[in-house]
Amino acid sequence: xxxxxxxxxxxxxxxxxxxxxxxxxxxxxxxxxxxxxxxxxxxxxxxxxxxxxxxxxxxxxxxxxxxxxxxxxxxxxxxxxxxxxxxxxxxxxxxxxxxxxxxxxxxxxxxxxxxxxxxxxxxxxxxxxxxxxxxxxxxxxxxxxxxxxxxxxxxxxxxxxxxxxxxxxxxxxxxxxxxxxxxxxxxxxxxxxxxxxxxxxxxxxxxxxxxxxxxxxxxxxxxxxxxxxxxxxxxxxxxxxxxxxxxxxxxxxxxxxxxxxxxxxxxxxxxxxxxxxxxxxxxxxxxxxxxxxxxxxxxxxxxxxxxxxxxxxxxxx
Amino acid sequence: xxxxxxxxxxxxxxxxxxxxxxxxxxxxxxxxxxxxxxxxxxxxxxxxxxxxxxxxx
Numbered sequence: 001x002x003x004x005x006x007x008x009x010x011x012x013x014x015x016x017x018x019x020x021x022x023x024x025x026x027x028x029x030x031x032x033x034x035x036x037x038x039x040x041x042x043x044x045x046x047x048x049x050x051x052x053x054x055x056x057x058x059x060x061x062x063x064x065x066x067x068x069x070x071x072x073x074x075x076x077x078x079x080x081x082x083x084x085x086x087x088x089x090x091x092x093x094x095x096x097x098x099x100x101x102x103x104x105x106x107x108x109x110x111x112x113x114x115x116x117x118x119x120x121x122x123x124x125x126x127x128x129x130x131x132x133x134x135x136x137x138x139x140x141x142x143x144x145x146x147x148x149x150x151x152x153x154x155x156x157x158x159x160x161x162x163x164x165x166x167x168x169x170x171x172x173x174x175x176x177x178x179x180x181x182x183x184x185x186x187x188x189x190x191x192x193x194x195x196x197x198x199x200x201x202x203x204x205x206x207x208x209x210x211x212x213x214x215x216x217x218x219x220x221x222x223x224x225x226x227x228x229x230x231x232x233x234x235x236x237x238x239x240x241x242x243x244x245x246x247x248x249x250x251x252x253x254x255x256x257x258x259x260x261x262x263x264x265x266x267x268x269x270x271x272x273x274x275x276x277x278x279x280x281x282x283x284x285x286x287x288x289x290x291x292x293x294x295x296x297x298x299x300x301x302x303x304x305x306x307x308x309x310x311x312x313x314x315x316x317x
Numbered sequence: 318x319x320x321x322x323x324x325x326x327x328x329x330x331x332x333x334x335x336x337x338x339x340x341x342x343x344x345x346x347x348x349x350x351x352x353x354x355x356x357x358x359x360x361x362x363x364x365x366x367x368x369x370x371x372x373x374x
Binding site: 012013015052056059111115118119 | 334341356363366
């Protein structure tokens with residue numbers, strides 16, 4: 001490596017540093033989608049978890065996500081120190097020692113899986129353990145620095161929570177649970193690549209083969225459009241199986257069209273190019289922010305329909 | 318006979334380090350306590366309902 005990270009000044013960790021080690025923003029999305037899976041499973045099957053057990057299962061998902069985040073930060077601390085966006089994270093900033101982050105990740109992994117098993121069943125606990133392994137090892141250690149498909153394959157890690165939530169309630173994983181998985185799986189590439197159009201110079205600096213680094217911004221914008229074209233029909237599958245009713249259908253159709261419009265505008269723009277205009281870079285950022293809203297809205301619609309008794313299926317039910 | 322070499326003095330943590338350590342230990346204690354309480358709650362619910370999942374008796 002030609003560029004050495006600055007040696008961080010020692011500072012003492014606060015509770016916020018340990019919280020940041022667990023990637024709280026990702027944790028929020030994970031908990032939200034896991035909870036949606038849990039509520040949808042109850043709504044579709046009529047099987048209800050004890051509310052306290054459901055709360056503990058949700059906590060287990062949150063802890064599992066935090067554990068995976070800590071393992072990721074432990075492994076990536078060398079490149080985090082070099083990238084401006086990540087240089088203030090707890091390990092590169094010198095607040096939390098690397099070994100401590102790893103210990104925290106491993107202990108929390110064990111605690112989260114055990115809590116999930118105690119609160120629900122072995123299937124949900126096994127899925128949670130596998131999703132931590134998927135993010136902490138398969139994505140972080142094997143894929144991220146090896147292939148531009150890192151985000152595509154690695155996206156599977158973040159797609160597990162609704163399946164885990166569903167399995168926690170029913171003890172099985174029907175097609176509807178895997179449809180929720182597929183929505184997050186196909187959402188991840190356009191979501192993350194929109195961000196990578198903004199930060200590809202940083203990834204190039206640390207030789208992480210993100211798509212804009214290896215194939216250029218134009219190919220990335222095209223891939224964003226292609227994955228959005230796949231995502232929109234996948235997001236409508238719950239309507240076909242009866243998992244989603246008319247509220248979900250309206251949200252998926254309306255926001256899917258909007259997401260597609262962003263992707264089309266992006267493919268026509270110069271976002272990520274060396275000569276990109278400010279407006280085009282802003283468009284990439286807006287697409288990234290919109291993608292987060294899109295996923296929250298889809299899963300919120302599932303939660304509202306099944307949690308508030310507003311599930312009126314159009315088909316399949 | 319030469320004297321045995323005196324060991325280097327162990328560096329003493331400063332006041333800020335001690336404060337940070339105390340704070341961290343407190344959080345660890347609270348987390349451990351919360352874990353114990355959660356396991357107890359799960360056990361009580363399992364014992365009283367027969368299973369963790371209502372409707373699957």
